[in-house]
Amino acid sequence: MKKTLIALAAVAATGAAFAQSTVTLFGVADTAVTYTKTGAAKKTSMTTSGLNSSRIGFRGEEDLGGGMKAAFHMEAGVNTDNGTGAGTNTNNQAAGQIAGTTTVGSQGLTFNRRMTASLMGGFGELRVGRDYTPLFWNQTVFDPFGTNGVGASQANAAANPASLVVGVRASNSIGYMSPSFNGFQVQLQTFLGENASNDAATGKNSGSGNGLRATYAQGPVSLALATAKYDTDLNVKHEGTNFGASYDLGVAKIMAVYSQDQDSTSGVDAAKVKGTLIGLTAPLGAGVAKAAWSNSKQGATVDTDKFAVGYVYNLSKRTSIYTTFANTKPKTGDKTTGFDLGLSHSF
Amino acid sequence: MKKTLIALAAVAATGAAFAQSTVTLFGVADTAVTYTKTGAAKKTSMTTSGLNSSRIGFRGEEDLGGGMKAAFHMEAGVNTDNGTGAGTNTNNQAAGQIAGTTTVGSQGLTFNRRMTASLMGGFGELRVGRDYTPLFWNQTVFDPFGTNGVGASQANAAANPASLVVGVRASNSIGYMSPSFNGFQVQLQTFLGENASNDAATGKNSGSGNGLRATYAQGPVSLALATAKYDTDLNVKHEGTNFGASYDLGVAKIMAVYSQDQDSTSGVDAAKVKGTLIGLTAPLGAGVAKAAWSNSKQGATVDTDKFAVGYVYNLSKRTSIYTTFANTKPKTGDKTTGFDLGLSHSF
């Protein structure tokens, strides 16, 4: 449920008619107590976004006539355990990135989650600004835990490490979303690193990239394929492809993701990062039960399994209490046990 | 007076009924011209929050049925003289703190004043996130100047020095507020420093603490006792207790605070900080007159008196003009004279 602000047009001196438009204020406050244990290190924390990503945002649409609409969407991440905002990235490169640390710059609110203006019509939607990348959608949509909380998919964690600044969203992007043709839709995105053509140190294309996502949804079936190429740094290219699928059996919805990501430096390929997830969600009482196994592999040395189970108890359509338990087991080194108990409220 | 946004439930595909809910946008813009003189240093400034703390916030409630409610509250401090936001703290320790300086990080808006989600019912309120500490409430509620502006209580200034990062609010907190039993209420809070159990350098408990506040309000009488223990740093513990009382005689409301705070480092106690305030507020014309004497003492060397008088002229229930004059006199060193002339507008 979203708040819709009743909007009355200011009556201009030259016109007497009232027009009507809407701006919607929306958000999520999701806070959990989280316990983690990795070897001897135990920690109890308050965390944010264990079920849904905490945020506050403003969005609106204007009818332009002739089936056309204009729209804006400004959405800021909020860490509800301490009131900080979340950093964004100005040029899709490490230099424009704010680390998720306790440093000063990560404190202010930014529209890091989405900052777009759109034109929409029969042709689909043209969207400019900062937005999700096509590659990320499949990692989160087909994860029962939505890449949030202690249960977040290991496949995504490996495919989108902190070092990959466009793993989730890209700034300076132009996107196109087609309308649905019998359940088929296509999403295209290109984004810019904004370097000068003669910037030999940074590389002309660093921070630039393209992505494509094709989806099919019909009845209980949902399928999605995405692929993308980025220049992540001077002479460093990243290629990724993933596929997600879900089928709703009624008693449960089963889902899976397979992803493959690869860096190459000056044309030399690194070992591929391969991610796999198999999961399900099932209505249970006044809520939903969830389970997922996910894995990431890279070459001979990295092979990490994660198993997660959770339950969301809905107090209403907008408010839930949830708990998640997860076990992450790398091939070598200490396993990590995580536990979330949280309250999520949407507005 | 607060803005209440009319909220219309999006009509979900599965249901036709409209539900109603509210989000409130609220705030304060309080700006003053402030003159201070300490020895030879005179300064004229524009300042913020001379009467009420400047802020902008969003809050809302949802009725869950059965006497239960869910709520959220996001409130950002604003420096209305220059448009900066105010920093918050991520881990209740100095390392997670943003100093109140002109450095870059103190500029962005954060929900530093309060960022909470709540469940409320007959049992009281359970509140998680960033919130006031029980110990601070008495320092501000029983100060005629509300710990704001040049007249702010000296008792609080000494009890909550800049070095005590949880002097006013704590992040990562879980709080409980009881319902009122014949005027009695209890408030409990625990908060987390979020260190690993084997973090020998920082200390497992640094930034963690607990607080309790018990209040009694009946007719003209208001009494409140608060006590708290924090681990402020590795091997540094802080203990505080304070008591506040007010009595409304009709022609004037008299109030007093006594507080005692003590650090101990590796078990060795520092000298206690003792704070005292005696004050009054009195309706006068279309406004309120205020006066307070406050004092802080620590050991044999620190003994600072402050005397403050002020008048608030109400242009409406939401808008006031105010002036405060204060004189701060330490045992040794220059005295400080301060003067505020300000405009405070709530929305």
Added chain:
Amino acid sequence: MKKTLIALAAVAATGAAFAQSTVTLFGVADTAVTYTKTGAAKKTSMTTSGLNSSRIGFRGEEDLGGGMKAAFHMEAGVNTDNGTGAGTNTNNQAAGQIAGTTTVGSQGLTFNRRMTASLMGGFGELRVGRDYTPLFWNQTVFDPFGTNGVGASQANAAANPASLVVGVRASNSIGYMSPSFNGFQVQLQTFLGENASNDAATGKNSGSGNGLRATYAQGPVSLALATAKYDTDLNVKHEGTNFGASYDLGVAKIMAVYSQDQDSTSGVDAAKVKGTLIGLTAPLGAGVAKAAWSNSKQGATVDTDKFAVGYVYNLSKRTSIYTTFANTKPKTGDKTTGFDLGLSHSF
């Protein structure tokens, strides 16, 4: 068109009447693809504010009775290409400034564009906080491109270099706007650098200044004169005067600006910066065509011409597509070619 939130007064325990008030949420999302070429350096970027400055804000008014009103205005700049906010300045000096860089501190939202509280009545408006300077108004109002995008006036660029922190706005200001007397209005502003009287290193008056603007508007004629003096640093004073005029012929509106700015260090005058602009806007089809020539000169070495043309196609009163082409030619060095293609949406 602005959103006006329906505001219902909370019914206080002591009163039963409902009062009504409004808070307005407003903003602009303006994003462009920008191409620039300076010598061998070509760059394609997403940029913000090519036509109108991107922002989000909250403002409201309260009727105090007797012809008096109180008001607040909180307005934050937003970089819509990446979701960052814009920095403000705490003391009108370089030390309180946030550079427009990719550093962490420039990321958070601040009310950098305007953060004011006002009292208004028959006497005019008294406004305190952070606001535009009188000197800037003429540079932007009489520029067909509103000092935005690749076509922004060269006269303003030279008069208000990045080193002049109060070139556009000043914090810690008190302003007065007179009512209109037969088309004549006066605006006064004083602002404070907030240094101690005995601060020999910074200088008592650094960051302080005063400005005056007088305007006349009647029918097709608009005239405006502004003058200001600032202490920009220790022993560095800045003086500026400018004049703008426009005449609406119906088929086109012609406009011109002349400005003169001068620094003096310890009483020694630097060469004057002289700015000139001649421009026009003309209704054309469902939009507006624009053209401007502007120039800045300083002494014998600096003499830069800029020629800009543009067209704004209005999809509605709130939404436009625009394009601008500009050519900047300094006396020596490479010329710069710039091109904007953007979408601007107001709400």
